[in-house]
Amino acid sequence: MKKTFEPIVFKDLDEWEEDLLRRYPDPDSIAEGKSTEAFRNYDSPERDSVREFYRLNHTYQTYDFVLNKRATFLAFDKKEMPIWEAYDFLNQLVDDSDPDTDLDQLQHLLQTAEAIRKDGHPDWMVLVGLLHDMGKVLCLFGEPQWAVVGDTFPVGCAHSDKIVYPEFFKQNPDSENPAYNTKYGVYSQNCGLRNVQMSWGHDEYVYHMVKDYVPESGLYMLRYHSFYAQHRENAYDHLLDDHDREMFKWVKLFNPYDLYSKNPNPPDWKALRPYYEDLVAKYLPPTLKF
Numbered sequence: 123m124k125k126t127f128e129p130i131v132f133k134d135l136d137e138w139e140e141d142l143l144r145r146y147p148d149p150d151s152i153a154e155g156k157s158t159e160a161f162r163n164y165d166s167p168e169r170d171s172v173r174e175f176y177r178l179n180h181t182y183q184t185y186d187f188v189l190n191k192r193a194t195f196l197a198f199d200k201k202e203m204p205i206w207e208a209y210d211f212l213n214q215l216v217d218d219s220d221p222d223t224d225l226d227q228l229q230h231l232l233q234t235a236e237a238i239r240k241d242g243h244p245d246w247m248v249l250v251g252l253l254h255d256m257g258k259v260l261c262l263f264g265e266p267q268w269a270v271v272g273d274t275f276p277v278g279c280a281h282s283d284k285i286v287y288p289e290f291f292k293q294n295p296d297s298e299n300p301a302y303n304t305k306y307g308v309y310s311q312n313c314g315l316r317n318v319q320m321s322w323g324h325d326e327y328v329y330h331m332v333k334d335y336v337p338e339s340g341l342y343m344l345r346y347h348s349f350y351a352q353h354r355e356n357a358y359d360h361l362l363d364d365h366d367r368e369m370f371k372w373v374k375l376f377n378p379y380d381l382y383s384k385n386p387n388p389p390d391w392k393a394l395r396p397y398y399e400d401l402v403a404k405y406l407p408p409t410l411k412f
């Protein structure tokens with residue numbers, strides 16, 4: 123399975139996340155005297171591959187594309203495995219790349235979960251930290267990275283100019299389609315996000331994977347954690363209903379743990395394991411379907 127991928131793919135996966143830190147720098151590290159200029163280097167080579175990533179994402183994430191991917195992947199007929207096996211599977215995403223570039227996927231999930239736990243949040247939110255990027259296994263099913271990661275946005279209505287690199291939406295056929303290119307498109311005012319199709323990626327996929335097991339506020343965190351145009355920019359207030367607005371408080375609470383918990387010290391998995399095994403057993407069935 124992993125032989126179908128070039129290591130460069132996984133390098134880009136990290137670059138997307140580093141780009142988020144350039145766009146939304148850690149307010150605490152700025153308070154400690156770090157200049158925001160360090161994050162705003164738009165001319166770096168990394169920046170070019172992030173641009174290319176969003177060019178592909180914005181060009182090909184159409185309404186029909188999303189419906190297609192939902193039909194393929196929400197059938198959950200690809201694989202069934204215990205969550206711990208799924209983490210080994212997910213960690214293939216960095217096994218092939220330069221060993222000293224970054225922490226593996228499980229380590230990012232553990233650092234997110236541990237930061238949430240240290241702040242005394244409920245245990246289901248710690249679980250959300252552990253699960254939130256599980257959907258990146260899509261890469262291992264042969265999906266291109268622009269259909270797995272990156273900021274998500276509603277499809278079936280006009281693209282907000284608050285979405286990163288909005289100029290690339292000109293190449294998306296939906297922008298020419300009068301059914302999809304108006305403010306509300308196929309939706310109606312404040313119809314609620316449960317009625318809105320989002321661009322396809324790891325958020326929507328993991329949400330469906332665990333939607334019967336995690337409290338609703340946690341499900342919002344999973345489903346919308348990459349919807350920066352809303353949780354950071356409020357660009358789609360016109361589609362949210364009152365319930366979404368209530369629930370987005372949780373999405374906003376979660377985001378800094380995802381973005382700012384990364385640090386070079388790998389978590390002590392041996393010491394943490396018993397806690398996380400109990401937590402997973404408390405909420406999730408013995409195996410998950412992929």
Ligand SMILES: [Fe+2]
Pocket residue numbers: 254255324347348
């Ligand atoms: Fe994510």
Ligand SMILES: [Fe+2]
Pocket residue numbers: 230254255380
């Ligand atoms: Fe993450």
